[in-house]
C-alpha cells in the first residue's frame with residue numbers, strides 16, 4: 001500500500017500519515033449548524049473528506065475507519081430563525097418550532113450531501129444529545145483551573161493555556177488586537193470564551209451547576225469527539241475559516257481537560273470557495289445553496305467533479321463554465337464505461353490521492369484512461385464518480401446510442417437536407433437557420449460535411465425536444 005501523506009496544519013508540513021490504531025482510524029469533521037440549507041461552500045469539506053474516507057478505507061479496510069461529523073442543533077441562529085417564524089404566526093411553542101426546523105434541516109442536509117455522493121459518516125452526533133458530556137467537561141475545566149463561572153456563564157480562561165494560538169500561528173496579544181472580541185464585565189480577559197451561557201425562559205436550556213442555560217458552540221466538538229473517538233484521535237478536519245477561533249478553542253478545551261492527550265494528531269483545513277472569482281455573498285447575488293444548483297438541473301455528480309477539480313488547500317472558484325465542462329467530461333466517461341465491469345483502480349490515481357489528496361491530479365489521470373474504460377471506471381469510483389448512485393442524470397439524457405436515438409438522428413438529418421435543398425432553390429435560408437438552432441437547442445451538434453450533414457448527440461441532448469423536430 002502506498003504511504004498516505006497529509007499536510008498537517010498543526011506542524012505546517014506534509015507528513016506521512018501513521019494512524020494511532022490502523023484497525024480503527026478515527027476522523028472528525030465539524031458539521032453544519034442546522035438552521036438553513038447548506039450553501040455550496042459548506043459542501044466542499046464534506047466532499048473532500050468523503051474522498052479521504054474512501055482512501056483510508058481503501059488503505060486500511062472498509063471497516064477500519066470511524067468517521068464522525070456533528071450537527072450543531074443548539075445555536076442562537078437557530079433560535080432566531082424559530083423566533084422569526086413564531087412572530088410571523090407559525091403555530092407551536094418556540095421549542096417545537098426549533099425542533100421542527102432542526103429536524104427538517106437535517107433531512108435537507110442528508111438529501112443534498114447524498115446527492116453529491118458523500119457517504120454518511122459512521123456517527124452524526126447532535127449537540128443536544130451530549131449536553132451531559134459537555135457539562136462534565138466544563139466541570140473538569142473549572143476543577144483544573146482553566147475555566148471560571150461568572151453571572152450564570154462559564155468562561156474558558158485563555159491565558160491558562162500556553163499553547164493557545166499555536167494551530168493558527170498567532171499570539172494571544174495579536175488575536176486581541178486583530179479580532180472583534182466581545183468585552184463583557186464578567187470576563188477576566190477579553191479573549192476568554194464562553195463554555196456555558198444562561199438561557200432566558202423562552203430559550204432552550206438545560207439544568208446545570210451554573211443554572212439553566214445552554215452550551216457555547218466550541219465545547220460540543222470537544223465533548224462529542226471525546227465520547228465517540230477518545231481523547232486522542234487521528235484526523236480533525238474543517239474549513240480554514242474554523243481554524244480560529246473554533247479549532248483553537250477545541251484544542252484548548254480538550255488538552256486542558258486531558259493534559260496528557262494530544263487531541264487530534266493531524267489537522268486538515270480546506271480553503272474557501274468563491275463564485276465566478278468573487279466571494280459568495282447574499283449582497284452580491286451570487287449566493288446559492290447546493291439545492292439551488294440541483295434544482296437548476298446541475299447533477300450532483302457534476303458538482304462533486306467541480307469541487308474535486310481544485311486541491312483542497314487552494315481557494316476554489318465555482319464557475320458555470322467549469323460545471324459545463326465537467327458535465328461534458330462525465331457524459332463522455334459514462335458513455336465510454338456503459339455496460340463495462342470495473343477492473344482495478346489505476347495505481348497513479350491512488351498515488352495522487354495519497355499525496356495530500358491531490359484530487360485534481362487524480363482527475364487528470366482519469367482523463368488519460370479513456371482507452372481503458374474498465375480502469376477508468378474503477379479509478380473514477382474510487383473518488384465517488386461514475387457510480388450507480390449518481391447516474392440518474394445520465395440515464396435520462398439519452399445516454400445510449402441505441403437504435404432509437406440513431407433512427408431519430410437519421411430522420412432529423414434527412415429533414416435537414418430537405419430544408420437545405422429547398423433553401424438553395426428559394427435562396428431563403430431562414431428556415432434552415434431556424435432548424436439548425438432548434439437542433440442545437442435540443443442538444444444536437446450539427447456538423448456540415450461535403451456530402452451533407454452529420455448530426456451528433458451531445459451531452460445536453462434532450463430527447464423530447466429532438467422528437468418534436470421531426
Ligand SMILES: [Zn+2]
Pocket residue numbers: 029030031221246250
Ligand atoms: Zn468543531
